[in-house]
Amino acid sequence: MSEENWIEVGSTDSIEEEDLIRFDHQDKTFCVYKLTDGFYATDGICTHEAVHLEDGLVMDDEIECPMHQGIFNIKSGEALSPPACEDLKTYPVKVDNDKIFIKID
Amino acid sequence: MKNNIIILGGGQAGIYAAREIRQNDSKSNIKILGEENLLPYERPPLSKDFLLDKKKAEDLYFHSSDVLKNENIEFENISINKVDFENKKLFAKNDNVYSYDSLLISTGSENKxxxxxxxxxxxxxxxxxxxxxxxxxxxxxxxxxxxxxxxxxxxxxxxxxxxxxxxxxxxxxxxxxxxxxxxxxxxxxxxxxxxxxxxxxxxxxxxxxxxxxxxxxxxxxxxxxxxxxxxxxxxxxGSTPTVKLFENTNLKLDNGIVTNQFCETSIKDVYAAGDVSNFYHPFYERNMRLESYQHAQNHGICAGKNIAGVKTEYSSIPWMWSDQFNLNLQLTGICDEYDEIIERGNDINNGVIYFFLKNNKIRGACGVGVIGKVGRDIRITSKLTEKDAIVDKQILSDQNLKLNKLIQK
The missing domain is CATH 3.50.50.60 (FAD/NAD(P)-binding domain)
Structure with missing residues (x-):
């Protein structure tokens, strides 16, 4: 894994548990989540309609789109409930010295 | 046992019921009879992204024909003009006759x-x-x-x-x-x-x-x-339930087809789901007829389970949305039975929600805001409503306090 694709998102205390923050990098936007067992990252935009998931509800490892209630598994990106049917892309996350990094390909 | 299951109506409730039946019953024949010569498709974008050319017709289908083929669900474009509930038969305009063991009516509603x-x-x-x-x-x-x-x-x-x-x-x-x-x-x-x-x-x-x-x-x-x-x-x-076919039959009608919480109608082995059904809601302890995306889907799924023999009560808290300009409006529960209204927020850019409470419990809420701004709170409200809990009104009314706190309690 090349080091240069790890992008710093922020400090680990910038996200509350069972919550997320939005992270924009170049022309892309992401959601970075803190779940009970660690940090995760997905694309920021719902695959159903172009709305950002930053205002969605995080619960039980799932993110629910605030617009039409499409639900995705945060860890796998799997679309779990209509109207979403296309999976959400996920990204590797690591924590180093209390900083969160995501690996953008 | 292998049954003939017919789903009359090729909309959202029908397709979700069909797939749910197949999940629970690999043997029975499942056939959807649809009046439109199209596989079931999403209607909400018709008034929005389709008119705006952001979505094409081919983007609207719930599932491709391959999905139906793989799950052995038949779809036939046919118009039925007579029903014989006693002998469990449907008669088409072209003289075709369809026999069923179980029938789901998901004929939807039509414009006034x-x-x-x-x-x-x-x-x-x-x-x-x-x-x-x-x-x-x-x-x-x-x-x-x-x-x-x-x-x-x-x-x-x-x-x-x-x-x-x-x-x-x-x-x-x-x-x-x-x-x-x-x-x-x-x-x-x-x-x-x-x-x-x-x-x-x-x-x-x-x-x-x-x-x-x-x-x-x-x-x-x-x-x-x-x-x-x-x-x-x-x-x-406005619209009316599509029930003309059943008007001179024994099927109990009253603002749609009267069903209980298991999607069962007044006739044995006949079920109804979606817009056409005036169903008993056990949480609100009353009958209601809903015309919404979420309801068509979930009611169809519930009917599918019951038809497949998995007895399941339908008690989803109603939810619907509308998108207009840059606004997303959402409604959960029912907003016409209340003794108190609580307002959350006053700026449409951050979202404004009105909660409707009765005996200190939420019965419903309605909110509007720039896209994305009310969805999370409305979703949490659905969960709070379902829990039937007495809520902290201070948290409801203060947009700086997260509603999550109420659900974690």
Missing amino acids: KLTLDNNLKNDIYYLRNLEEAKKIKEIVSNKNKITIIGGGFIGLEIASSLSQLQKKVVVIEIGNQLMGRIIPKQIADLVQNTHIEHGNEIILNKQIEKISKKNDDYEILLNDNSLIETDFIIAGI
Whole structure:
């Protein structure tokens, strides 16, 4: 894994548990989540309609789109409930010295 | 046991029921009979992204024909004109006969039509299906001043889309507020302001006396003698359940097909789901008929389980949305049974929600805001409603306090 694709998102205390923050990098936007067992990252935009998931509800490892209630598994990106049917892309996350990094390909 | 299961109606409730039956029953024959020669498709985008050309017809299908083939679900485009519940048979216009062991009726609802005393029936357009959406889209490309009769969800969504296509839009509503059937006035007024800010004209409290044709255009005379000149008319004045086929049968009808919480009708082995069903809701302890995306889907799934022998009660808290301009409006539960209203927020940019409480418990809520701003809170509200818990009103009313706190308690 090349080091240069790890992008710093922020400090680990910038996200509350069972919550997320939005992270924009170049022309892309992401959601970075803190779940009970660690940090995760997905694309920021719902695959159903172009709305950002930053205002969605995080619960039980799932993110629910605030617009039409499409639900995705945060860890796998799997679309779990209509109207979403296309999976959400996920990204590797690591924590180093209390900083969160995501690996953008 | 291998049964013949027929699903009458090829919309959202029908397709979700079919797939749910297959999940629980690998053997039975499942056949959907649809009046439109199209696989089941999503209707919400018709008034929005389809008119705006952001979505094409092929983007609207719930599932490809491959999915149905893989799950061994048959779809047939046919119109049924007679039902014999006693002998469990359906008769088609082309003389085909379909026998069933279990029948799901998911015929949906249909648009109410304006009653006009002259010969303008074909001049007024309605929007429910893809064919109608295609026609409207094609015709409005050459029109400029468009009148929409009816200020409900569908009329306002079309008004929003046509405004975005640079059309001059007038909305005429008979009631004293927009979306009056289910949306609280406070929220309706915020939506109305947004329409006006975008240049749409909203006329409330007016009835149509007469529509006349002048060359290729129309004149609409209102009951205050004002006259609206327009070159295209679309009406969205509500809908009625599609039950004509059952009117002279034993099937119990009352504002749709009366069903219990298991989607069962008054006739054994006959189920109903979606818009056509006036179902008993065990949480609200009353019957209701809903016309929404979430309901069509979940009610279809519930009917599918029950048909497959997995006894399942339907108690989903109602939820619906409308998208107009940059606004997303959401409603959860029911907002007409309350003894207290609590307001959360007052700026549409951050979202405004009204909670409707009875005996200190939430019965429903309605919110509107710039896209994304009310969804999370409305979703949490659905969960709080379902829990039937006494809620902390301070948290509900203060937008700086997260609603999550209430659900974690």
